[in-house]
Amino acid sequence: MSTYTEKMLENVLSTSFENFDQAKLENAKYRIIDVLGCVVSGANATGNLAIIDQVKAWGGREEATIFVHGGKALAHNVAMINSIMARSFDFEATQAGVNGLYIPSHISGTTVTTAMTLGEAKDISGKELISALLVGDDVACRILAASGFGFALGWDNVGTVNAFGATAIAGRLLGLSKTQLQNAFGIVLNQLAGSLETIWDGATAFKLVQGLSARNGIFSAELAKAGWTGPKDALLGKFGYFNLYTEGCINPDILIEDLGKKYHTEVTYKPYPGCRVNHTAVDCALKFVKNYDIENDQIDQIILKVPAVFRDMFACQPFKIRDIPQIDAAFNMRFCVANVLLRKTLIIEHFQEDYIRDPRITKLTNKIEIKELDDTDTRAWGASLILKLKDGQEYSSDVSYPKGDPVLGPLSKEEVTQKFMNNIAFSPKITEVSAEKILSLIENLEEVDKISEIIRLL
16 A cells, blocks of 8 residues: 555656646746746845855756856756745745645745746746646645644754655656655655754845755755665655654645645735734734824834734844844844834835844834733734834734735735736846736746746746
8 A cells, every 4th residue: 555655756746737727727827926026036135146156166067047147057056046036035925725724834935946947957838837836835735734833843844845845846847757756755855954043043044945945856856866765755754754853743644635636835925025924013014104194203112912922933033133134124023013114114125234224223123022912812913013102192003914814815916916026126137028028928827838938038
């Protein structure tokens, strides 16, 4: 009898384009649009030019294109770069949706770039891009959902489940047999990593994890195709993924439930850059500035109430500018709220160093005290904002869920498209004309004969 892992592998290789319904096809297309926009806006973010120079210095066959910057290198190294650029502003699609659960994740930034990078090297069609992407997403989402997500062990799931998703994509595109794909999963098991300490410390390595999953997925599939072997059950073996990297596989049936019928993916599009944990607080602040016209120099104290689980996260650290200001700001709730109070919005431009170092931001962040929501408030994503003025008056706003929630407030297709165009406008690298052509090709992706048509425009 096949194991859970073997059944998943069989599905990766046997899935055809006809397995997907229209809703899933649209999900794939708009996540591709979303991730590519984030690649473009993140192209010149801190550290990215250095890693591009390093990959070019390594040399090797010119298999795939470095998005936005141009030039070619080995596909696994290019996938790493493209994925890193996608994650740079923490702005790409998020939240794995599995059977009504919405689990923190950053899968698409790896899977989209892996599929497109290796897909270019293998000269695939739009249909095969969609198919490979969706099976990789499904693998990563199922593995994540089977154990849930937690911070107790300190692993960043971007460096674990994403790598399995990337390996599934690469195995399919490289034409592996089931035995070879099984070996590839075992090989990538030996390359999983990613510490949440990088986010606590505001280090550029937080996005390296995203890229390494893409790189290692392709590398593992290539090794397996060359005859290398790995552990036979990378997921449920005695020292497999679940036993080493999680607190246990609490629901193994999720791994195979409705295989070939349901394909799980990420389902949330972010309306603002930065950690998703910040977004309800951002919406609270946006609601506040819409309803009240208060000068910031009138503010004496700002009290922000969030769920207890958020209160203990990196996002609620006191705001301080360290080595990489953009990362400090993207993962800090105080900065994001202060920025909205000061500038009445939160856009990608505000994560540039001049905006971050504005002394008015520091003055406001120092006034913010973050507390837990009241014991009777059980909202998982709720937030309350209270401003106490120097004259004794108090004003407040309250939000129950963040914009972009896949059930209560999803972004429309038009909003996702406009986000893409805004990301293009932020970068001087891609023209608006090229951006419009990219959108048209992706919206009709199943009719594209070669995805290199899209990549030439990046």
